[in-house]
Amino acid sequence: MIVQKLIQQYPIISDQMSVDRLTTILLYLEKILEQNIAGDITEFGCYIGTTSLFIRRMLNNFPINKDTKFYVYDSFDGLPDKVSQDISPIGQEFKKGELKISKKSLINEFKKANLIPPIIEKNWFSNIPDNALPQLIAFAYLDSDFYNSVSDSLKIVWPRLSINGQIIIDDYNREALPGVDKAINDFFFKSKLNFNLKTINHLALITKIN
Numbered sequence: 020m021i022v023q024k025l026i027q028q029y030p031i032i033s034d035q036m037s038v039d040r041l042t043t044i045l046l047y048l049e050k051i052l053e054q055n056i057a058g059d060i061t062e063f064g065c066y067i068g069t070t071s072l073f074i075r076r077m078l079n080n081f082p083i084n085k086d087t088k089f090y091v092y093d094s095f096d097g098l099p100d101k102v103s104q105d106i107s108p109i110g111q112e113f114k115k116g117e118l119k120i121s122k123k124s125l126i127n128e129f130k131k132a133n134l135i136p137p138i139i140e141k142n143w144f145s146n147i148p149d150n151a152l153p154q155l156i157a158f159a160y161l162d163s164d165f166y167n168s169v170s171d172s173l174k175i176v177w178p179r180l181s182i183n184g185q186i187i188i189d190d191y192n193r194e195a196l197p198g199v200d201k202a203i204n205d206f207f208f209k210s211k212l213n214f215n216l217k218t219i220n221h222l223a224l225i226t227k228i229n
């Protein structure tokens with residue numbers, strides 16, 4: 020109910036998100052908040068905050084989780100260089116510097132929406148210092164399009180993720196962004212990690228299990 024209400028009530032402010040994907044992301048976040056899974060909420064690749072605004076609204080609807088912090092990460096320099104894993108005959112529009120936006124624009128979107136901004140770290144994922152990361156993560160939304168970007172964020176999130184915590188990776192099974200699936204395959208299927216993986220609406224939904 021909360022999820023449908025929020026999506027009906029508030030605009031999706033960029034073309035980076037669809038109603039279907041947002042519904043799935045927020046329903047999985049709702050489960051994490053309802054179960055009070057230990058840890059903070061994170062988004063790697065926040066851009067102008069299309070999804071972040073809804074994540075904040077969800078947190079506001081769960082006062083029981085009032086100590087839960089919300090962290091977002093972005094280069095604010097747009098996409099990095101592609102590597103060989105990212106090359107696709109389609110998807111030419113995804114190139115270095117695309118989606119560059121200022122940190123101030125993100126903060127402005129939160130101000131306009133009358134919402135408290137998240138903790139914002141401007142950095143390449145591979146350079147994020149330890150003290151800018153939560154010790155424990157309950158939920159991570161990874162939306163960064165390229166092989167190295169998804170791999171780098173997985174390396175950060177997985178060791179900090181609580182048991183029963185949730186990772187959602189955007190752009191799964193998109194021909195234009197083959198690096199996303201390759202990063203997921205290399206990280207999870209070449210390892211002995213305990214996880215469940217489901218896919219829906221071009222999202223990979225990964226739960227850490229015991």
Ligand SMILES: C[S@@+](CC[C@H](N)C(=O)[O-])C[C@H]1O[C@@H](n2cnc3c(N)ncnc32)[C@H](O)[C@@H]1O
Nearest residue numbers: 064065066069070093094097143144162163168
């Ligand atoms: C598709 S957009 C994210 C859209 C956002 N989730 C939303 O809801 O509006 C991808 C973002 O990831 C960021 N990004 C990609 N690779 C990155 C990396 N390695 N380090 C930091 N930011 C990165 C880009 O700057 C861009 O803002």
